[in-house]
Amino acid sequence: MLSIKDLHVHYGGIHAIKGISLEVPRGKVVTLIGANGAGKSSTLRAIAGIVKKSSGSIELEGREISGLAPEDIVKSGIMMAPEGRKILPHLTVLENLMLGAFSRNDPGGIDRDLAWVYELFPRLKERAWQKGGTLSGGEQQMLAVGRALMGSPSLLMLDEPSLGLAPILVKDVFDIIQAINNEGKTVLLVEQNAYAALKIADAAYVLEVGRIVLSGTGKQLLNDPKVREAYLGG
Amino acid sequence: MSLAMFVQHLLNGLTLGSLYALIAIGYTMVYGILRLINFAHGEIFMLGAYFVFWGVTLFRLPWFIAVIGAIVVTSFAGIIVDRVAYKPLRNAPRISALISAIGVSFFLQNFAIVVFSAIPREVQRPAWLVKVIIVGKVRILPLTLVVPALSFVLMMGLLYVVYKTKPGLGMRAISRDIETSRLMGVPVNRIIALTFGMGSALAAASGIMWALRYPQLQPVMGVIPGFKAFIAAVFGGIGSIQGAVIGGLILGLMEIMIVAFMPSLAGFRDAFAFILLIIILLIMPTGLMGEKLEDKV
Numbered sequence: 001m002l003s004i005k006d007l008h009v010h011y012g013g014i015h016a017i018k019g020i021s022l023e024v025p026r027g028k029v030v031t032l033i034g035a036n037g038a039g040k041s042s043t044l045r046a047i048a049g050i051v052k053k054s055s056g057s058i059e060l061e062g063r064e065i066s067g068l069a070p071e072d073i074v075k076s077g078i079m080m081a082p083e084g085r086k087i088l089p090h091l092t093v094l095e096n097l098m099l100g101a102f103s104r105n106d107p108g109g110i111d112r113d114l115a116w117v118y119e120l121f122p123r124l125k126e127r128a129w130q131k132g133g134t135l136s137g138g139e140q141q142m143l144a145v146g147r148a149l150m151g152s153p154s155l156l157m158l159d160e161p162s163l164g165l166a167p168i169l170v171k172d173v174f175d176i177i178q179a180i181n182n183e184g185k186t187v188l189l190v191e192q193n194a195y196a197a198l199k200i201a202d203a204a205y206v207l208e209v210g211r212i213v214l215s216g217t218g219k220q221l222l223n224d225p226k227v228r229e230a231y232l233g234g
Numbered sequence: 235m236s237l238a239m240f241v242q243h244l245l246n247g248l249t250l251g252s253l254y255a256l257i258a259i260g261y262t263m264v265y266g267i268l269r270l271i272n273f274a275h276g277e278i279f280m281l282g283a284y285f286v287f288w289g290v291t292l293f294r295l296p297w298f299i300a301v302i303g304a305i306v307v308t309s310f311a312g313i314i315v316d317r318v319a320y321k322p323l324r325n326a327p328r329i330s331a332l333i334s335a336i337g338v339s340f341f342l343q344n345f346a347i348v349v350f351s352a353i354p355r356e357v358q359r360p361a362w363l364v365k366v367i368i369v370g371k372v373r374i375l376p377l378t379l380v381v382p383a384l385s386f387v388l389m390m391g392l393l394y395v396v397y398k399t400k401p402g403l404g405m406r407a408i409s410r411d412i413e414t415s416r417l418m419g420v421p422v423n424r425i426i427a428l429t430f431g432m433g434s435a436l437a438a439a440s441g442i443m444w445a446l447r448y449p450q451l452q453p454v455m456g457v458i459p460g461f462k463a464f465i466a467a468v469f470g471g472i473g474s475i476q477g478a479v480i481g482g483l484i485l486g487l488m489e490i491m492i493v494a495f496m497p498s499l500a501g502f503r504d505a506f507a508f509i510l511l512i513i514i515l516l517i518m519p520t521g522l523m524g525e526k527l528e529d530k531v
Contacts, residue, residue: 048417049416050413050416050417069421070416070417070419071416071419071420071421071422074417074418074419075419079417079418079419080417082414082417086411086413086414086417088406088407088410088411088414089410090406090410091403091406091407091410095403095406098400098403099403099404099407099415099418099420100418100419102400102403102404102418102419102420103418103419147418151418151419
């Protein structure tokens with residue numbers, strides 16, 4: 001559904017993405033792995049319209065979206081849970097969730113998605129009236145994912161959802177991602193936790209300093225000697 | 235001083251304070267979202283006053299229609315100021331937008347001199363607003379009841395929009411984190427335009443009531459109230475709407491009371507506000523209700 005061809009992005013003089021091409025097929029989980037500064041987040045930010053491409057194309061269902069404003073990209077069905085969660089600390093949990101639904105005007109659908117998010121993350125329901133800033137790191141991550149789901153995306157982008165979480169929570173995060181995918185959402189996942197990401201990914205791309213150096217199914221990359229050495233600790 | 239006198243001063247103070255508060259809200263909302271002191275805000279206040287009296291004298295509109303019309307036209311003036319003078323500078327250093335704001339302020343003053351002329355104009359007030367009512371020993375100008383009451387209604391309306399509606403949620407989100415708001419689909423430029431529109435509407439309402447209270451129009455009439463409302467916003471904690479209201483009320487009451495209790499200092503009434511500003515900036519720069527400057531861990 002999402003197709004990126006020869007994408008280049010410059011960030012204040014730095015050539016952050018140097019010609020990336022990738023495909024995200026409908027209904028799949030696709031992951032981008034790589035070290036810090038490899039261009040994973042920049043790729044997601046370019047898709048979301050927060051950074052402008054220098055050249056190349058980003059097509060959603062055959063329609064070019066790379067020139068659109070971020071709010072129009074959201075309307076076309078792409079939502080992102082950004083790196084660092086970016087919860088609005090002064091808004092309540094419920095307000096944060098409703099912010100995710102900002103572009104929608106279908107109260108019935110919003111109510112259904114809110115019920116679904118509360119089912120996925122019962123903690124958020126318990127804390128609906130608490131300020132976002134009072135949540136623990138794990139709860140904030142749930143909120144970031146739930147908030148993105150409130151936009152009813154066909155493509156959900158997750159940037160480092162396991163970053164900074166206790167190991168026991170990391171497993172929960174990946175279970176939830178699979179549960180979301182089973183509901184028919186396509187997922188584009190950026191992760192430093194390469195092992196966990198590759199295990200649930202249908203397809204994966206390895207990025208190094210702005211280029212894709214390797215791609216394949218999650219399983220292929222899990223067994224690839226180069227990947228094992230560089231990202232999975234041998 | 236008798237109790238009756240005190241009540242009269244209190245009403246005068248509340249009236250002046252409400253007018254400051256309405257202007258201060260516009261400063262604080264724009265600052266909250268763009269971190270910009272909109273120095274043209276005092277001129278927006280002035281435009282609101284002129285527009286309504288244009289409507290009444292030139293077009294012979296009924297007061298009610300002229301007031302609504304002037305508020306609407308002034309809101310659009312505020313939105314145009316943003317579009318022309320601030321929007322192109324969104325990604326520029328903050329000082330550029332600030333200089334642009336000062337430029338717009340001068341431009342609008344001179345625009346008013348050209349269009350409305352520099353000669354001060356007298357305002358013909360509806361008689362019932364200035365017909366003194368005597369309650370016991372207290373002499374009450376109906377205006378000093380109407381102004382605080384109307385201001386209260388406007389402020390409640392504003393708080394409703396900010397805290398209970400979707401555009402208000404967008405405003406509160408943008409004020410904290412523009413990029414994340416964009417990622418969530420908030421149309422940032424539309425919300426910013428709405429913020430300018432609402433702030434300008436309140437400034438226009440204040441300007442109109444100011445002209446009823448002090449019935450003279452002139453192109454520079456927005457300068458001193460604008461500065462004082464800015465001080466009120468800083469005093470209350472810039473970025474906080476509640477702070478702007480409290481700051482405005484306290485400043486208005488203080489000004490009237492100082493003049494009432496120390497008539498010999500009446501000539502210095504404008505200086506008090508600026509002394510207050512210096513003291514606040516020295517001892518509590520975030521104001522009464524401002525966000526504490528916390529170090530993020």
